[in-house]
Amino acid sequence: MYVCLCHGVTDTDIRRLVRIEGVSTMRELRQELGVASQCGKCGRCAKEVLREAVNEARDEQALCPGLAAA
Numbered sequence: 001m002y003v004c005l006c007h008g009v010t011d012t013d014i015r016r017l018v019r020i021e022g023v024s025t026m027r028e029l030r031q032e033l034g035v036a037s038q039c040g041k042c043g044r045c046a047k048e049v050l051r052e053a054v055n056e057a058r059d060e061q062a063l064c065p066g067l068a069a070a
């Protein structure tokens with residue numbers, strides 16, 4: 001689903017960034033994708049998707065520590 005219409009950012013984009021680049025804060029997300037940097041209407045949703053993605057990444061890493069090295 002689209003999270004940020006101004007920049008065409010989807011929840012998949014955010015989850016990918018968290019898993020691959022290790023992004024974990026709204027500041028980093030804004031810098032990387034421009035989320036919440038124009039009209040700002042996506043900020044709340046983006047924050048929630050980011051929180052979920054960070055928690056999922058932590059859970060995966062706890063279950064499969066080798067993923068971090070891959």
Ligand code: FES
Nearest residue numbers: 004005006039042
């Ligand atoms: S919808 Fe994200 S900045 Fe406007």
